[in-house]
Each structure stands twice: as structure tokens, then as C-alpha cells.
Amino acid sequence: MNPPIVRALRAIVGDAGLVVDETRRIPYECDGLAFERQKPRLVLLPGNTEEALGCMRILHEEGIPIVARGAGTGLTGGATPVEGGVVVGTARMRRVLEINVQDRYARAEAGLVNLDLSRACADDGLMYAPDPSSQMACTIGGNVANNSGGPHCFKYGNTSRHVLGLKIVTPEGELLDLSRPETDPEGLDLVGLFVGSEGMFGLATEVTVRLLPAPENVETVLAIFPDLDDACDAVSEIIAERWDPSALEILDRLTIQAVEASIYAAGYPAEADAVLLIEIEGSRAECDANYNGISAVLDRHRVIEARRAQTEQERKKLWAGRKGAYGAMGRIAPDLYVSDVVVPRTKLRELVRKSTEICSEYGLKLTNVFHAGDGNLHPNLSYDRRDSDELKRVLAAGDEIMEAVIAAGGTLSGEHGVGLEKRDQMPMYFSQPDLDIMLAVRAAWDQQQRMNPGKLLPIRACNEHMPFKGLNR
Amino acid sequence: MSSNSLESIVGRENVEESCVIPGVPVAHPVEVDQARELFKLASSEGQKLLLLGKGSKLGWSCLANRPDFALSTSRLSGIIEFEPGDGTLTALAGTSMEELNSTTRGAGLTITPDVPRPETASLGGVIATGASGSDRLAMGPGRLHVLGTRVLQPNGEVTRSGGNLVKNVTGYDLMRLYGGSFGCLALVTEASLRLGTVPEGTIVLSMDFDELETALGAAEDVLAARVSPRAVTLENQLHPGQWSLHVVLSGRLAHIEFELDRLAQLLKSPRVSRETAADELKCRLRDLEPDSRERAVLHVGVQPSRLRPTIAALLDGLGPSPRAEFLLQPGIATVDVGLEPGSSPPGPDTLLFLSRTLRASGASTTLRVDRPMGMELAADPDDPLRSSLMERLRATYDPSRLLCTRPPLGGLR
Numbered sequence: 001m002n003p004p005i006v007r008a009l010r011a012i013v014g015d016a017g018l019v020v021d022e023t024r025r026i027p028y029e030c031d032g033l034a035f036e037r038q039k040p041r042l043v044l045l046p047g048n049t050e051e052a053l054g055c056m057r058i059l060h061e062e063g064i065p066i067v068a069r070g071a072g073t074g075l076t077g078g079a080t081p082v083e084g085g086v087v088v089g090t091a092r093m094r095r096v097l098e099i100n101v102q103d104r105y106a107r108a109e110a111g112l113v114n115l116d117l118s119r120a121c122a123d124d125g126l127m128y129a130p131d132p133s134s135q136m137a138c139t140i141g142g143n144v145a146n147n148s149g150g151p152h153c154f155k156y157g158n159t160s161r162h163v164l165g166l167k168i169v170t171p172e173g174e175l176l177d178l179s180r181p182e183t184d185p186e187g188l189d190l191v192g193l194f195v196g197s198e199g200m201f202g203l204a205t206e207v208t209v210r211l212l213p214a215p216e217n218v219e220t221v222l223a224i225f226p227d228l229d230d231a232c233d234a235v236s237e238i239i240a241e242r243w244d245p246s247a248l249e250i251l252d253r254l255t256i257q258a259v260e261a262s263i264y265a266a267g268y269p270a271e272a273d274a275v276l277l278i279e280i281e282g283s284r285a286e287c288d289a290n291y292n293g294i295s296a297v298l299d300r301h302r303v304i305e306a307r308r309a310q311t312e313q314e315r316k317k318l319w320a321g322r323k324g325a326y327g328a329m330g331r332i333a334p335d336l337y338v339s340d341v342v343v344p345r346t347k348l349r350e351l352v353r354k355s356t357e358i359c360s361e362y363g364l365k366l367t368n369v370f371h372a373g374d375g376n377l378h379p380n381l382s383y384d385r386r387d388s389d390e391l392k393r394v395l396a397a398g399d400e401i402m403e404a405v406i407a408a409g410g411t412l413s414g415e416h417g418v419g420l421e422k423r424d425q426m427p428m429y430f431s432q433p434d435l436d437i438m439l440a441v442r443a444a445w446d447q448q449q450r451m452n453p454g455k456l457l458p459i460r461a462c463n464e465h466m467p468f469k470g471l472n473r
Numbered sequence: 474m475s476s477n478s479l480e481s482i483v484g485r486e487n488v489e490e491s492c493v494i495p496g497v498p499v500a501h502p503v504e505v506d507q508a509r510e511l512f513k514l515a516s517s518e519g520q521k522l523l524l525l526g527k528g529s530k531l532g533w534s535c536l537a538n539r540p541d542f543a544l545s546t547s548r549l550s551g552i553i554e555f556e557p558g559d560g561t562l563t564a565l566a567g568t569s570m571e572e573l574n575s576t577t578r579g580a581g582l583t584i585t586p587d588v589p590r591p592e593t594a595s596l597g598g599v600i601a602t603g604a605s606g607s608d609r610l611a612m613g614p615g616r617l618h619v620l621g622t623r624v625l626q627p628n629g630e631v632t633r634s635g636g637n638l639v640k641n642v643t644g645y646d647l648m649r650l651y652g653g654s655f656g657c658l659a660l661v662t663e664a665s666l667r668l669g670t671v672p673e674g675t676i677v678l679s680m681d682f683d684e685l686e687t688a689l690g691a692a693e694d695v696l697a698a699r700v701s702p703r704a705v706t707l708e709n710q711l712h713p714g715q716w717s718l719h720v721v722l723s724g725r726l727a728h729i730e731f732e733l734d735r736l737a738q739l740l741k742s743p744r745v746s747r748e749t750a751a752d753e754l755k756c757r758l759r760d761l762e763p764d765s766r767e768r769a770v771l772h773v774g775v776q777p778s779r780l781r782p783t784i785a786a787l788l789d790g791l792g793p794s795p796r797a798e799f800l801l802q803p804g805i806a807t808v809d810v811g812l813e814p815g816s817s818p819p820g821p822d823t824l825l826f827l828s829r830t831l832r833a834s835g836a837s838t839t840l841r842v843d844r845p846m847g848m849e850l851a852a853d854p855d856d857p858l859r860s861s862l863m864e865r866l867r868a869t870y871d872p873s874r875l876l877c878t879r880p881p882l883g884g885l886r
Contacts, residue, residue, distance in 0.1 A: 100778070160617075161613065183807060186880075188650055188867075188880065189603075189652055189653055193650045283728055342638050346556065409637075413642050414640040415642055441650070444865040
């Protein structure tokens with residue numbers, strides 16, 4: 001990069017906020033989608049909104065493309081740098097700015113780790129509901145970009161339902177201050193639109209989120225099944241009967257074995273074909289009513305055992321197994337392709353079976369750990385990226401799973417976003433006019449399309465929608 | 474605009490001579506293709522178009538221009554898909570909220586928002602106006618329950634965003650843009666909703682107070698208690714010094730009895746309504762929101778910590794003994810003031826002064842009347858950058874300014 005530009009940027013963010021050295025830029029080459037890589041020209045880590053404004057102004061003047069990055073835990077290549085572009089990370093913006101107990105909201109810098117927010121408000125009896133599996137590392141800003149979910153989004157909804165305000169640095173380096181929480185948006189709902197825009201509208205530097213009262217009682221039930229189909233059917237019936245658990249998570253046999261062999265061992269029975277983790281919250285009366293109703297459903301679906309965690313320690317252990325499942329899969333193969341699709345909740349069994357058949361045809365190792373209550377499947381394909389043939393088969397199987405899901409009335413993503421991974425599959429779900437209006441809306445925010453170019457929206461021709469090089473895969 | 478042109482598209486039986494704005498004919502397309510033809514007609518003749526549903530909230534919006542004709546979705550109605558096992562429903566925009574409620578209720582499911590007078594409100598109108606209902610405290614704003622939409626853009630394209638699944642982050646959430654846009658971007662033609670569960674039971678606790686201060690204190694005590702009411706409502710129906718507090722508990726029977734016990738220790742001898750009486754009272758409370766077709770309404774939203782000073786500023790601004798109904802919902806921190814029909818509503822200057830005063834204390838204030846207002850009564854834009862972005866988005870959808878309604882915000886012209 002041009003030395004005067006680097007000097008100008010260094011003057012804003014200091015040495016701590018600038019990553020120039022080639023070796024130190026390597027970790028920024030990709031996010032969790034490890035087979036898509038591109039080294040950024042430079043990495044900027046502003047320490048606050050003011051510094052971000054300064055950096056973005058210079059990048060605007062120089063016409064340099066920008067990829068925003070939180071913790072890099074995304075799984076779709078949303079934070080993969082663009083050739084010739086700069087990464088602007090939020091890793092130095094991690095402060096909780098305000099916890100307002102009476103009005104039940106928090107303001108935090110975008111780089112704050114998700115779990116740290118819930119920890120910060122726990123003493124006030126409050127919680128931040130969205131809880132992605134990566135919540136120990138992922139950031140609030142990254143959650144905003146991807147409209148992230150998590151197990152408890154079954155009850156509470158994805159990030160979008162909890163974001164009340166944002167401070168956004170526009171692509172031109174101006175501050176769009178939408179951080180004041182409003183009862184209803186005044187005029188157009190810019191905050192609602194920004195959430196889930198995958199870093200293509202601007203850089204969020206500050207997030208205002210809704211906090212909820214922590215539930216009075218929380219119970220976790222481990223239901224053990226002899227067959228994955230039974231676990232899927234039990235979930236469909238719990239929903240159809242309108243019971244009110246706060247989370248319904250299924251882990252299949254291979255996942256159970258990987259977890260139990262890892263440091264996340266949770267006491268899941270290795271002989272089970274599937275376990276269903278059920279969380280119930282509320283007053284004692286509410287918990288008991290739900291437990292009794294759900295138990296009756298489980299019994300009708302050949303549950304071997306349904307066990308209520310007896311202590312808080314046991315409850316946490318059951319969840320540690322679920323949240324550590326992806327880490328545990330490192331025991332199966334060095335790399336993991338985490339698919340993320342949603343199916344109608346009445347078709348869980350059908351699509352889980354279909355995914356298994358597809359992976360079997362391609363000779364791939366499939367594990368299933370998923371948010372069953374939302375119909376949000378995560379068929380996880382373990383592979384070794386050094387084996388190019390295996391990687392090809394993984395991608396082909398991923399595409400086939402998506403096709404089957406769309407054919408069954410499902411959708412491409414429930415919580416990970418589109419990014420690079422599913423960009424070219426978007427026409428499977430949306431028509432060209434649907435995509436055209438998205439492109440036009442994006443241009444209203446970012447006329448030069450410098451923010452995260454080449455993501456989410458498919459490129460139809462080599463000279464279209466791609467003012468920057470290297471956007472085709 | 475001659476009615477003949479409209480009749481050639483939608484048929485004579487689907488054209489009204491005049492809508493709420495005298496001299497402005499209304500076309501009621503019965504299918505989306507007819508709506509598209511009406512858009513084309515307006516475009517080719519350089520006409521201005523007013524979009525509406527059943528018209529019950531038309532007076533919540535502002536008009537940037539006088540319309541040449543109106544397009545109502547009221548006959549573009551019907552359920553497209555109802556999946557009880559999946560807890561979702563898709564319907565055409567003109568379907569009444571009452572029809573949606575009656576369709577889902579039989580399967581033990583409910584629609585959010587639970588809007589007042591659901592027979593007069595259409596799905597598309599509710600989305601376009603960003604309306605919420607009496608279930609907002611428990612379920613959140615209505616806009617968060619819209620899973621996906623199909624819209625007709627002014628260029629004639631029908632486009633989709635979101636879908637009909639309870640979880641979906643594929644593509645931008647354009648449905649969030651349409652919610653509360655007051656028809657200034659596109660015509661919502663259909664929408665999918667996430668459904669809730671019909672509660673096993675409902676109990677309503679009611680108490681009367683002589684002073685607002687005491688009533689508000691009791692409401693705050695309820696909200697601070699470990700209970701999760703569906704609604705906490707304070708009403709004053711033109712009886713100075715007479716305030717009624719209603720706390721609606723809904724859910725599993727064992728749970729609401731438990732919550733009733735908890736509240737009984739907090740509130741002094743409340744009247745308790747159960748079963749049919751509770752359901753009837755819940756419906757009455759739902760419909761308490763003043764109808765802007767009958768009286769001018771000032772709608773104020775604020776953060777809970779600012780509710781008391783906002784009420785004080787409001788009462789001060791309206792002067793001594795205002796002839797008005799007050800509806801306070803302390804849990805969601807909104808105040809609706811319905812000025813008594815026949816009384817002279819405060820003039821534009823007073824309302825603008827009041828609105829600015831309240832906004833300075835952190836409240837958002839909008840006026841709702843019986844027909845679209847002029848832009849001079851819109852709230853002030855507070856940020857030029859925000860306003861210009863909204864304007865760019867509006868121009869993206871409607872570059873030739875075919876659509877003449879605007880949200881009640883001054884910056885978006």
C-alpha cells in the first residue's frame with residue numbers, strides 16, 4: 001500500500017491498530033470457511049468510532065474496498081478479504097458502554113464478545129438472549145452482520161429481534177447515529193434493514209441491544225433416543241402440540257461420540273443414536289407443566305430415558321457438550337464444513353435422512369448437531385482440505401443438500417448468512433428481480449459498492465456488480 | 474383521474490367514486506396483475522397514487538402530494554397457506570386481521586399483533602403502518618413477526634424477501650424496510666407471519682385509582698414483580714381523576730394462577746375476571762386504542778425511565794382539564810391521547826410545539842387523524858444523514874415519485 005496512506009492511517013489508529021507485516025496478516029486471510037482465502041493489503045483495528053471514521057474517510061478517498069471483521073468466527077466467508085482490499089476489524093472495540101437496567105438495554109462497542117455482554121448484565125438479573133455456539137469468541141458486531149442465532153433463538157429469535165440501535169460508519173466515513181433506542185423506528189427501519197446485511201452497508205461500531213429478565217428457573221432435560229428419526233419426530237410433535245421449551249437441540253450418534261471423546265464430554269450415552277437437549281424456563285409451575293407435557297410426547301417416540309439435570313453444574317455440562325460439539329469434531333477430521341439450512345419443522349426427519357443419503361453417496365463423514373426447534377439443520381461434513389478430491393465432494397454434497405432443502409420448502413441459511421459460500425446458490429431461492437432490488441438497496445447505502453464486495457449477491461457477468469478484481473470464485 | 478380508466482382495469486364494481494379524500498377515486502384490484510396495471514396507468518399518465526388497505530390507519534401517514542387516485546388492497550384477500558404444524562401463515566395483503574385470527578384460533582394459534590378492531594384492519598395495512606397491538610408487552614412489536622413479504626414495486630416487478638420459515642437469514646431483510654414505510658416504497662401484496670399459541674387461560678386484574686400518580690405507581694410495581702403479563706393498561710375515559718389499571722395474565726393455567734397469587738400480595742383487593750369475563754375484558758382493552766377516524770390522537774412512545782416526565786410534559790402542553798381520553802401502557806411506555814370528538818383539537822402550531830417539546834425529552838410523538846396529513850405536521854428530522862439515506866432508499870424504489878404517502882417523519886419528502 002502507498003506509504004503516505006499507511007502513514008495517514010497510522011496517525012489515526014497508532015501502531016496497535018495497524019497490521020502491515022505479511023506474517024501477521026495471515027490470520028485475516030479467511031474466517032471459518034477456511035478454503036476461501038485472500039490476504040488483505042492491510043488490517044486496520046480502530047480503537048473507537050472516531051478512529052473508525054477517520055480510517056473509513058481515507059479508504060473512501062482512495063477508493064479502497066473494505067471488509068469488516070469481528071472475531072472471524074463466521075462460517076460462510078463473509079469476512080474473507082477481497083483482493084486489494086483492507087480489513088477493518090473491531091477487535092480493539094470491546095467495551096460495554098452502558099447497561100440500563102430500568103429500560104432494559106445495553107450499549108456496547110461492536111467488538112465486544114457475545115458472552116461478555118450476558119456476563120456484564122447478569123448481576124442485574126438480565127441477559128442478552130442470542131447465544132451462537134461460538135458465543136465465547138464471536139462479537140456483537142459480527143452477530144449484527146449475520147443476524148446470528150443460537151440454541152435459545154428458538155424462543156427468543158435471532159439477533160434482529162434484539163437490536164434496538166446502531167452507530168454506523170458509512171462507506172464514505174460519515175457517522176450515521178441510530179443508537180438511540182426507539183419504541184418504533186421513526187421513518188424507515190434502517191436498523192432492522194442493516195441487521196443481516198453482512199457488512200455490505202457500512203461498519204457498525206456500536207450496538208444497542210434489548211436485555212431480557214433472566215428466567216426464574218431454568219431446567220435442562222437430556223432425552224436419549226434409539227433412533228435419530230424418533231428424535232426428529234418428537235421435536236415436530238412438541239412444536240405441533242405447542243409446548244413452550246426455550247431450546248430444542250439434537251445431536252446424532254457420531255457427534256455424541258466425538259463430544260464424549262473430547263474435553264467437552266457431557267455424559268451423553270455413547271450407545272444412543274441421538275440425544276435431544278430440551279431447555280425449559282419460567283416459573284416453577286410453568287416448568288412443571290411443560291416438562292409433563294413434553295415427557296408425554298417423548299414417550300410416544302420411543303425415548304429411552306428423559307433425564308432432568310439435577311444440579312446447575314450438570315446442566316452446564318450438558319450445554320458445554322452441545323456448544324463444544326464443533327470443536328470436538330476436530331477428532332473426526334482436520335476440517336469441517338458446517339452447512340446451515342432451514343426446513344419446515346414438519347419435515348425434519350425427511351431432510352435429515354436426505355442429507356445422510358447424499359453424504360453417503362459422496363463417501364463423506366456427516367455429523368448432525370442442530371437447532372431442531374427452528375428446523376435449522378447443520379449437516380456437518382468432516383474433511384481434509386489438503387485432499388482436493390474430498391473438498392470437491394464436500395462442496396458438491398453441500399450443494400445437493402441445499403437443493404433438497406429448497407425443494408422441500410426450506411431456505412439457504414438460518415443463522416450463518418450467505419457470504420461467499422452460498423452466494424452462487426442465491427438464485428435457487430430468489431428470482432432475479434428479488435436480487436436486483438437487493439442490489440439496488442445495497443447501492444443506496446454504498447454507491448461505490450466498496451463494503452464487502454462480492455458477497456451475498458451473485459455476480460451474473462464478469463463486468464457486472466464487481467468494481468473490484470478477484471470477486472469470482 | 475377518470476373513473477373510466479380505473480374501471481377498465483378492475484371493473485366498475487371495484488371502483489369507488491371517492492375515498493376519504495374527496496374527489497379521489499379508489500380502485501380495488503382483486504388480483505396482483507390488476508394492481509400492476511394500475512401502477513402502469515399512474516406511471517404512464519404521470520399520476521400520483523395513494524396506497525391503502527382498509528383505510529383504518531390512513532390518517533397516521535402524511536401526504537407529499539395530492540393523489541390522483543387510490544389503490545386499496547381490501548379485495549386482494551385470502552389465506553394462501555396455513556401450516557399449523559409449522560406455526561406459520563401466508564395471506565394476501567387485504568385479508569382482515571379478524572379473518573386471520575379466526576383461521577388460526579381453531580388450530581390453537583394466534584396472530585401478532587393483536588390489533589384493535591381487527592375487522593377494520595388489513596394485514597398489509599398493519600405491516601405498512603408498523604402497527605403493534607395489545608400483546609406488545611408479551612410478544613414484542615408486530616413488525617418482528619413478519620417472516621417475509623411479497624411487494625409490487627412501482628416499476629411493476631413483484632419481489633420477495635424473507636420467506637415463510639420461522640428462521641431465515643437468506644438475503645437482506647427487506648421486509649423490515651416495508652414495515653412502517655406507509656406505502657412510500659412499494660405495495661405489500663402478501664406476507665407470512667410467525668404464529669403464537671392460544672393461551673390455556675386468561676385472568677385480568679383490575680383496580681381503580683383517583684390519582685394518576687398512584688395508578689402509575691401500582692403499574693410500576695406490577696412490572697417490577699417477577700411476573701410476565703400480556704398487558705398492563707391504564708385508562709382514563711373522560712372522567713377526570715378516575716384511572717383504571719388492568720393487568721392481563723395469559724398462559725398455562727397453573728402459571729397464571731401462580732402469577733395471580735404473586736400479584737395478590739402486591740395489589741390491594743383487585744377485581745379478578747376469569748374465563749369468559751376475562752376474554753371479554755381482554756377484547757375491550759385491545760380496542761381501547763383511540764380510533765383516529767373518530768378523534769385526533771397523539772401517540773407518544775418513550776423509554777420507560779422517561780415515562781413520568783413525558784406524561785407531565787404532555788399534560789402541561791395540553792393545558793388544564795383536556796377533553797381527552799388517555800391510554801397508558803407503562804410496560805411498553807406508550808401514551809395515546811384521544812381528543813374528545815367534537816372538541817377542537819389543538820392547532821398545528823400547538824401540536825408541533827408539543828411534539829418538539831416531547832422529542833426534546835427523548836419521546837417520539839406522532840399525530841393520527843382521520844385522513845393523511847400535510848407534511849407540515851410531520852415530525853422533525855433529527856439527522857440529515859439519516860434523512861438523506863431514507864430519501865435514497867425511497868428513490869431506489871420509486872424514482873418517479875408515483876407514491877404519495879410518507880411516514881410521519883419530516884425528512885422523508
